Amino acid sequence: MKKFQVVGIGNAMVDVLARADDSFLAQAGIEKGIMQLIDMERAVTLYGSIGPAREVSGGSAANTIAGIAHLGGRTAYVGKVKDDQLGAIFAHDLRAQGAVYETTFAPKDAADETGRCLIIVTPDGERSMNTYLGVTEFLTPDDIDEAQMADSEWLYLEGYRFDGPDSHAAFAKAIAACKAAGGRVSLTLSDPFCISRHRDAFRDMIQNDVDLLFCNRAEMLSMYETDDFDAALLRAADHVAIVACTDGSNGAHVLAQGARWHLPAIPITIVDATGAGDLFAGAFLWALTHGFSLPDCGHIGNIAAAEVISHIGARPEADLTVLIAQAGLTPAT
């Protein structure tokens, strides 16, 4: 038995959540509903203009790994924070959830700080993310422990982390170590704009390395530069063994082995959309590594996504194992 079911690699950061209406977004020049990269200066200015906020650990893949740990999966996370108070908060919350997080903290005198994401939540529950990457940008191959990668059934790679100079090499090292030991690779496309920045790199990885692709409808369309969603799904399914594509209030689509399943969304009032895709992926991977059928993996992903968007913050608050049991879902094997 491998030590880990899933090891995730991504941008480590703390979310700073504040509420505002759409006019604030316009005034502050924030593009609604997407992730935009900002520098420290902009982060300080923007922070000064938002209302009272709350701080919770975030980071897309870190949310996914926290979800797997919450469900009882054996999981670890790789992503850089600094030896500062926000870095300590990030590390604590991941470990307290039960995930392994063996990291080298960037030193106290590093020029950059622990990354943070200023998330403006509008009354419709949509989140507009403003990311100061900080030290998490500087993930290098040195941060990858090949033994850890080899000791995991699955690798989970965050598309956002393509935005760093040495991170492609870090991903390549992790993939090689995991695959050489019989492990499989999953990838989340993260964001349509992230895809447009790195489409070639994503395409290469999907065609050569990825066994399970996570994305949402907008990302799928952006990836294949088409308006034809079904065609894009089929093209993705040509390259990877499993496609798991979320579709907002329309739920999720899973394609594998020539089959296709549509899993309707769990009806819920959206309070804060942050983390929906992250938790879908986490619960899907947990279910996949615990013997559930592929459509049930999608159903379980939907359950986790619905829970996390029903409250502020991108990590589960209710006990997901209870929600899954209440839905009558049990492993197929």
Next chain:
Amino acid sequence: MKKFQVVGIGNAMVDVLARADDSFLAQAGIEKGIMQLIDMERAVTLYGSIGPAREVSGGSAANTIAGIAHLGGRTAYVGKVKDDQLGAIFAHDLRAQGAVYETTFAPKDAADETGRCLIIVTPDGERSMNTYLGVTEFLTPDDIDEAQMADSEWLYLEGYRFDGPDSHAAFAKAIAACKAAGGRVSLTLSDPFCISRHRDAFRDMIQNDVDLLFCNRAEMLSMYETDDFDAALLRAADHVAIVACTDGSNGAHVLAQGARWHLPAIPITIVDATGAGDLFAGAFLWALTHGFSLPDCGHIGNIAAAEVISHIGARPEADLTVLIAQAGLTPAT
């Protein structure tokens, strides 16, 4: 017109909120429902043992001042934080709420950090607080701007801040400046254990300086070392012009000018009791400085307390002005 309606002085800190059951409290040696002072070492150990947490600005008087600012009152806060990430969060949240916070940050190389309060919320909504004071302990007369104190209708003093070597002198300086300019002084007793540490100092201040006393039932009984609640209320009313005493699910009692009012609590399910007394005081002071009758001040205090205990965190989330208007309350003058 004075620049400020209320200036508050207290322990500046960030709350670290985590959920746990009663058995965790027993195991960790945490006394339930009260505030206990801990050192940095204990703070680190305890933080390592709690589950995933969320960080929100706190501090008893700071919550009160945030409440007044939220309601549109002219208000300022005095309390020390360090020039670190948690200090920046504290300052931001207070200013973003509309309060004035002109502070000298303790320097980056100070031995202590910004104070924090590890709050364990049990399933019954009760909070058990573990306070690492950090730099907030070192409030001195130098931190008191006499012109600011003179320019406020009311001073609001946090009893917890009696736990610092130079803070009695700081309070005395603030009181003298405020009173000399015709201002009035309010005090919250904060905590029964805090009272037992400083009963003489509290008594002197109540008899000589305090015009409005905030406390809850347990604090009132502790202050006058009696089991007779009504007798204690009357003794307090002998010394101060207004007594505003909260009484848990029984609401609040207001005594002034020989009269006594009982204001029933707003029925609510308690999610997190943190901040109930703080927001009662904030809304009461706001109402008092905006022409509401004394019983309506108590009623408005109850409305704010009910709002803040209906969610995690000690600062208002719903619009309190709307809740007050919905209750049909309008100024008497």
